[in-house]
Amino acid sequence: MSGHGDPIPMTSRKCGPLNGEAHVPGDKSISHRSLILGAMTVGETKVTGLLEGQDVLDTAKAMQAFGAQIEKIGDTWHVHGVGVGGFAEPDNVIDCGNSGTGVRLIMGAMATCPITATFTGDASLNKRPMARVTDPLALFGAKAYGRSGGRLPMTIIGAENPVPVRYATPVPSAQVKSAVLLAGLNAPGETVVIEREATRDHSERMLAGFGATISTEDTPEGHVITLQGRPEFTPQTIIVPRDPSSAAFPVCAALITEGSDVLVPNIGLNPTRAGLFFTLQDMGADLTFENMREEGGEPVADLRARFSPDLKGIEVPAERAASMIDEYPILSVVAAFAEGKTHMPGVKELRVKESDRIDAMARGLRGAGVRVDEGEDWWTVHGLGHGNVPGGFTAETFLDHRIAMSFLILGMASNAAMSVDDGQPIATSFPIFESLMGALGAQIERT
Ligand code: S3P
Secondary structure, rough: OOOOOOOOOEEEEEOOOOEEEEOOOOOOHHHHHHHHHOOOEEEEEEOOOOOOHHHHHHHHHHHHHHHOOOEEEOOEEEEEEEEOOOOOOOOOEEEEOOOOOHHHHHHHHHHEEEEEEEEOOOOOHHHHHOOHHHHHHHHOOOOOEEEOOEEEEEEEOOOOOOOOOEEEEEOOOHHHHHHHHHHHOOOOOEEEEEOOOOOOOHHHHHHHHOOOOOOEEEEOEEEEEEEEOOOOOOOOOOOOEEEHHHHHHHHHHHHHHOOOOOEEEEOOOOOOOOOHHHHHHOOOOOOEEEEEEEEEOEEEEEEEEOOOOOEEEEEEOHHHHHHHHHHHHHHHHHOOEEEEEEEEEOHHHHOOOOOOOHHHHHHHHHHHOOOEEEEOOOEEEEEOOOOOEEEEEEEEEOOOOHHHHHHHOOOOOEEEEEEEEEHHHHHHOOHHHHHHHHHHHOEEEEE
């Protein structure tokens, strides 16, 4: 298991208005994919705007272990790949740290290469379910040997003679879909993934960008993605857009902090990712999309968020869950400052993220004086309205970056300060969180 340094307890207290521009880091999902697809392409792929969070750095190290050359020169990451099916067998265990996306996508990418690799991660990742990925990879001919319950550490023996696969995903997961598509790259013929609900489509877009023949179709069976194996990839120049999941934190902080007016420029509004922003608007948030445009085939806007004292609790549509799955923790914080109940159904995937996010948020919110009801697949936050959230609690973060950031945002508007037992995981996705929020006017300290 990978190491974890000493915990970093942090405290956030009520602050004045948040003002200014928040330039959030690159998109985590797109960053992982650009390194992995770059490593699967002969020649030099150049990536700028890469998220330099620990999760992505761990994926870069893993790609080097499989034979790619990766270096950063100035602001650009240069990836010299080995080609589809060209991964070398790593000399050592691959440590993916905290990253479910990293490990699951890499398992997919190596599962149809004739090599063996062993994967591990930190205490959070080693608890997470991997059978959702290894089950479809077995259909290609790969074998997986892990701990009981399909957990890491786990060894994957890649298929010598991979066959293409047709797979209907039983869970709404872009990681599972992407693992199957990446495995399908080195199988002859057509690999097909069928999802009941469309999940984030960054893999499909980037595979097409590198030159794969890939199509998507909505049918009565679901969202059907068809990929032609053994493509001729061409190296790419990739500009990673900024991460809407990171933008969520300064946006939500501005909505609940009196007098705030924050601009978060250049945020991708890919419909498979932007659900939170529409949900906040439904709650009555003063959140606008300025300068709407298209960049690299993705809709992009500058988000302006202003203090919104009259937020209302709502029923969040279950069918929106996939497009905002990482944003429920911070949404539950905003819901605490709204009037009335916010009910969030169709979210059992939250229970298998970096932590059980319903449980982690419910514990901290209750500690902060907010009523939360929950079931396996839903939860309800009973909002107290602006000015009425007590705070004054130390929340456990369970090695989960989004839990840590969410409670630090809560502390900016609760009556008493809010602490977290460990803010260290924030560096996995948003290494500049403290300085960025501090520059807007937040008061976050290491305690
Ligand atoms: C991701 C997919 C989602 C998301 C994760 C990133 C991706 O996970 O929660 O943060 O990049 O594919 P699931 O596929 O498990 O829903």
